Amino acid sequence: MTGAAGHMGLEAVKLFAENRNIHLKLLILPNKSERKRMKPYYNYANVEILEGDLRNIDDVRKGVNGADYVYHLGALIPPAADHFPELSEKINLGGTLNIIKAIKEQDNPDGIKLIYIATVASMGNRPAPIHWGRTGDPIRVGYFDAYAVSKVKAERAVIESGLKYWVSLRQSGMLHRDMLRIIDPIIFHQPLDNHIEWSTAEDSGWALYNICSIDLPDEFWRNMYNIGSGPEFRETFYDFTKTLFAQIGVSDIHKFFKPRDFTTRNFHCVWYSDSEKLNNWLNFRKSTYAGYLKSLNIPGYFHFLRFIPGGIVRKVIFEPLSRKAEGTRNWIENNVVEKIKAFWGSRENWEKIPEKWENFKINKVPKTVMLDHGWNETLRVEDISINDCRRAAEFRGGECVSSEMLTGDIYSLLKWKCALGHIFRASPNAVLRGGHWCPDCDTDVTAYEAQAKRNRFFAQVYFA
Numbered sequence: 493m494t495g496a497a498g499h500m501g502l503e504a505v506k507l508f509a510e511n512r513n514i515h516l517k518l519l520i521l522p523n524k525s526e527r528k529r530m531k532p533y534y535n536y537a538n539v540e541i542l543e544g545d546l547r548n549i550d551d552v553r554k555g556v557n558g559a560d561y562v563y564h565l566g567a568l569i570p571p572a573a574d575h576f577p578e579l580s581e582k583i584n585l586g587g588t589l590n591i592i593k594a595i596k597e598q599d600n601p602d603g604i605k606l607i608y609i610a611t612v613a614s615m616g617n618r619p620a621p622i623h624w625g626r627t628g629d630p631i632r633v634g635y636f637d638a639y640a641v642s643k644v645k646a647e648r649a650v651i652e653s654g655l656k657y658w659v660s661l662r663q664s665g666m667l668h669r670d671m672l673r674i675i676d677p678i679i680f681h682q683p684l685d686n687h688i689e690w691s692t693a694e695d696s697g698w699a700l701y702n703i704c705s706i707d708l709p710d711e712f713w714r715n716m717y718n719i720g721s722g723p724e725f726r727e728t729f730y731d732f733t734k735t736l737f738a739q740i741g742v743s744d745i746h747k748f749f750k751p752r753d754f755t756t757r758n759f760h761c762v763w764y765s766d767s768e769k770l771n772n773w774l775n776f777r778k779s780t781y782a783g784y785l786k787s788l789n790i791p792g793y794f795h796f797l798r799f800i801p802g803g804i805v806r807k808v809i810f811e812p813l814s815r816k817a818e819g820t821r822n823w824i825e826n827n828v829v830e831k832i833k834a835f836w837g838s839r840e841n842w843e844k845i846p847e848k849w850e851n852f853k854i855n856k857v858p859k860t861v862m863l864d865h866g867w868n869e870t871l872r873v874e875d876i877s878i879n880d881c882r883r884a885a886e887f888r889g890g891e892c893v894s895s896e897m898l899t900g901d902i903y904s905l906l907k908w909k910c911a912l913g914h915i916f917r918a919s920p921n922a923v924l925r926g927g928h929w930c931p932d933c934d935t936d937v938t939a940y941e942a943q944a945k946r947n948r949f950f951a952q953v954y955f956a
Contacts, residue, residue, distance in 0.1 A: 494519045494546060494555070494587070495565030497526040499668035500609070503697025504563070509536050514704070519544055519555045519566070546587030549594065556594035556604075561704050563607045564591050570639050571678045574818065577638030584642035585649070592653045605657040607703055610647040610716070612664045613640035613760045614927075615953075620858030622956045623687035625762035627662070627716045628865050628927050631934045632953045634758045635834035641935045648931065651716070651922045652905065660716045660926075661699065661770070665761050667725070668693040669789045671736065675809075677819035681835070684730040684754050685854045688761040689720040692779040699776035712773055714903060716926050720767030724781050730854055739785055740794045746849040747802020752842065753814050753821065755835035765862065863952050867924055874900035881906060881920050888929055889946035911946035912939065 493508075495501045496518040508516045515538050520526040522543040533539045544551025546566050556562055566587060567573075573580040588608070595604050615625050616632035633640035647660050667690045696719055727735075737745050771777050797805055814821035823831040824842060836842040846852045866887025867880045878897040885892040889911030897906060902920040909915050910930035922928040929950070933943050944954035 493517070493563040493565060494552075494591070495567060495609070496520060497529040498565060498569075499666060499670070499693040500663070500696040500700070501565050502529060503693045504565075504700040505530075505533065505539075507697060507701040509533055509539050511705075512538050514538060516540065517542060517555050517559065519546070519551065521545065546590060547582055549590045552587070552590040553594045553597070556591065556598065559604060561605045561607065562591060562595060563700060564588060565609045565700075567609070567643065568639070570637075571676050571818070573639035573642070574636065574678075577641075580638045581642045581645075584639070585645045588646035588649055592649060592655065595655060596653075602656040604655075605704075605713070606650065606653075606655055606659070607700065608647065608650045608658065608660045610660045610662040611640065611643045612662055612718070612762065613637060614644045614647065614662065615762060616640070616760050617757050617956075618687070618760070618762045618953065619683070619757065619956055620685065620687070620855065621861040622863060622953060623762055623858065624765045624860055624862060625718075626764065626766040626863075627718055628869065628925050629863050630950050630953050631927050631929065632940070632950070633935050633937065634760060635937050636758075636831070637760075640760070644928075644935055645931075647716075647926075648922060648928055648934075651926055651928070652919060657713045659703070659713055662716060662718045663696060664689055664691045664718065664720045664764065664767075666691055666693055666696060667721075667784055669787050672740070672788060672790055672794060675813065677813055677816045677822075680753050680814050680820040681755055682729045682759045682761075683756050684728065684733075684751065684852075686729040686759055686761055687763050688727060688729060688732065689722075689763045689767060690725040690727075690732075691719045691721045692725070692784050694784075695719075695721045695776050695779050698778055699770065699774050702774040702776055706774065708773065714921065717770040717773075718764045718767045719770060720764040721779055722767065722771070722777055725779075726763045728854060735785070739788055740790055741798035744802065748806050748810050750806075750847065751849060751852045752824075752845045752847060753810070755820060756841065756845065757837065758835045861952075864949070865924070866949050873902055876900060876902050876920060876924065880924065884920075884924055884949075885909075888949045889943075890930070911943060 496505050497520050508514050517540045519542050520530055530541055542554050568580045568583045595601050598604060614631050615629055616634050618625055631644055633644060650658050650660055665688045699719060734745055813819060832839055867884040877899045881892040885908055891909045893909050894906040905917040905919055907917055910933055912933060914930050914932045916930055928934060933939055940954055944951040
């Protein structure tokens, strides 16, 4: 397992380590922080802790050698990934390529199962009425989202790896015990009406554990799934913020924040229309929302916020936070045109946001539009044919260049052409079930508008 020291990883490690029939190898970074988090497991006879770096193939080999299951959780995540985009690419894509290479070097690559953690960030901005999403929806990364770019490329590498057993789990926004410790300008990057189906770290940990404790059929593998904790965990960011601060006795967040502190676009998250699929396979949903809230680690000084006038809290903590380098107020006050355009559309749009909460409204029951994928999704895998690929390509403004395909073989590469004329190779699995399309266009935000004008599939998310 890579990324074992993260919130999801730690929840999974707790379960794996207690099963003495499992020998667990963990690749962690050689630093004090990760060693501290792994401290409880150094004395477990069935746990082997390796220090290394995903970017080093020899370090990766030490973990993969002899493994039956390879859990690839490790990644550079926001906000660090936003600050260091080149490093994000080297770790998130480069590390995944090293994992795939190390598996293929084994004597039994067809017997090794790869579990890759992808991200909801690959779906990009999904405002109402397209706030419900499912696998197969268009890949669309956010502007300035280096993390999403690197993870989209890495997921594609897994899908097209040629490995016999792999699965990509698209992790939603994850609730963990330290949510109140995230004091970073990134909290203002979310629109208040952003629709989020959270997954708790505990549920994600159970999903990982159950993959190797349940005898899963071949049908489960070589597919992409969304991880979500279900209906109880679907809410808007505005309601979530109110709920979170209520845990420290703050009943009115309006004194801490202003509507104009927050963006109106260019983030990610959706309510999943298909998160039941993974739970039907793995039965991982153990959490309740009330239980999660009780588990929160609340920083000591937070308990005093309810006794301090809200205006002072805003002036001392949250307003300065919004004025930091990646803060929303900083972008407005310093006229950072590229960020203003990306996160509001224009300065005029930001100025239209009400200054006062009494003039601010969120549609609690917005209209819903489910996206069209351009092919018959009810087909069984064994019935998917070249004609389905042609229909999907035409809907995307392109062409399936390959003249033939063995019906039901959705894993072999075909040749395609996108609306902008790029020729590329991709499996029907990646295109039809994964939402991937042209590797040049999927992560090139500068070409999104040109693509959307020719690609009806992509236009559904771009022009929303």
